[in-house]
Amino acid sequence: MNSSLASSSSTLSSSSSSPSSSWFSGFVRTGRSRSLKMSSTSSAAASANTSGPVVRKNQFRGVLFKYGPNPIQVAFKTGDFKRQVIFIGGLTDGFLATQYLEPLAIALDRENWSLVQFLMSSSYTGYGTSSLQQDAKELDQLINYLINKEDSEGVALLGHSTGCQDIVHYMRTNYACTRAVRAAIFQAPVSDREYQATLPHTASMIDLAAKMISEGRGLELMPREADTCAPITAYRYHSLCSYNGDDDMFSSDLSDDQLRMRLGHMSNTHCQVIFSMADEYVPEYVDKKALVERLCRAMGGAEKVEIEYGNHSLSNRVEEAVQAIIDFLKREGPKGWDDPWN
Structure with missing residues (x-):
């Protein structure tokens, strides 16, 4: 169901004062230092955390x-x-x-x-x-x-x-x-159909989709206002929103x-x-x-x-x-x- 039919990057800092040292070398040294200081307790926790x-x-x-x-x-x-x-x-x-x-x-x-x-x-x-x-x-x-x-x-x-x-x-x-x-x-x-029927523009869009399908244009895109979230073809709009469409399986008004x-x-x-x-x-x-x-x-x-x-x-x-x-x-x-x- 889509309501729109209606309508950390990390920061790496370097403490090096030398302008000629690369940020990458600083990163490697930092990682190595931390790995050497890892306690046996931390290692065990990391191991246990892999399951x-x-x-x-x-x-x-x-x-x-x-x-x-x-x-x-x-x-x-x-x-x-x-x-x-x-x-x-x-x-x-x-x-x-x-x-x-x-x-x-x-x-x-x-x-x-x-x-x-x-x-x-x-x-x-x-x-x-x-x-x-x-x-x-x-x-x-x-x-x-x-x-x-x-x-x-x-x-x-x-x-x-x-x-x-x-x-x-x-x-x-x-x-x-x-x-x-x-x-x-x-x-x-x-x-999908019953929800879309509660929205003001749906009826006119269903008519447009049906017209496009009858003209052999079912795979062409509907106007933007039909679905503001994604491009949608006349066929798929009709399938989701019209009575007896291919997607119409769970409507309460079906016998x-x-x-x-x-x-x-x-x-x-x-x-x-x-x-x-x-x-x-x-x-x-x-x-x-x-x-x-x-x-x-x-x-x-x-x-x-x-x-x-x-x-x-x-x-x-x-x-x-x-x-x-x-x-x-x-x-x-x-x-x-x-x-x-x-």
Whole structure:
């Protein structure tokens, strides 16, 4: 979800008084002096600090790798386990997208899971010129990499916001690697369309997008006022903002049959829906309890988690979010998993 559709460096100082001495030589001497003075206690602390997926706030320990041919296709994995949770962010998201990722990485590590964050063509400001189809292709490339390069035993997908649409779309494809998806977690599966409908300019922009598409100009960019955060094509704007668009999967005004048509195939996968009961991107007129119940039913009986007072990204309910995810994975995890390729 993107509200914009609406609208330390370090300083190195030198104490050398000689104008001819280089700043680099001073830097090397300083580092050497400090290393010699390091106590055995400090060494032990440093050694102990090398374990675990999180070093300090906003600093993860893990492996950065390329998973596909495009420059943007980079992923980061904590831990070295055979099971991975793949985090799929929403519009404008990239690495470190939500506050619960740090404690989640720590909790997953204790359960012998790795956390994978990845960039794709739609990450950051790329969403406006990408699509669910492109996201699915790149997600499949990531899972393929984990299977063939990391000997993955299976993955769980964790979608945040518009990342939930990516899960639904990917699991509808016939990509071979969908068989490796053992569980799906939907955190904040809300309607982009219903939120955008509350904004004054949306209706006229939808009309313009529809006109451009009918003229064969769906891949051309919309005017700047359509999205002040990123360039967006007529197709993607229409997909996100129009009734029955490709991204229109979680709207409260869809009938039960329409929801089943969009979400029913998820009944073949263990699913959890985590819904924030104070989500700022859900219009006030929406009955959140009724909506989450209908979404879970459309998925064939997904597990429902309602987080009272939780905001869209659950930044104010981090512990509850992590606990819900871990509990679900422990229940629906690999104990009963068979070989997806046999």
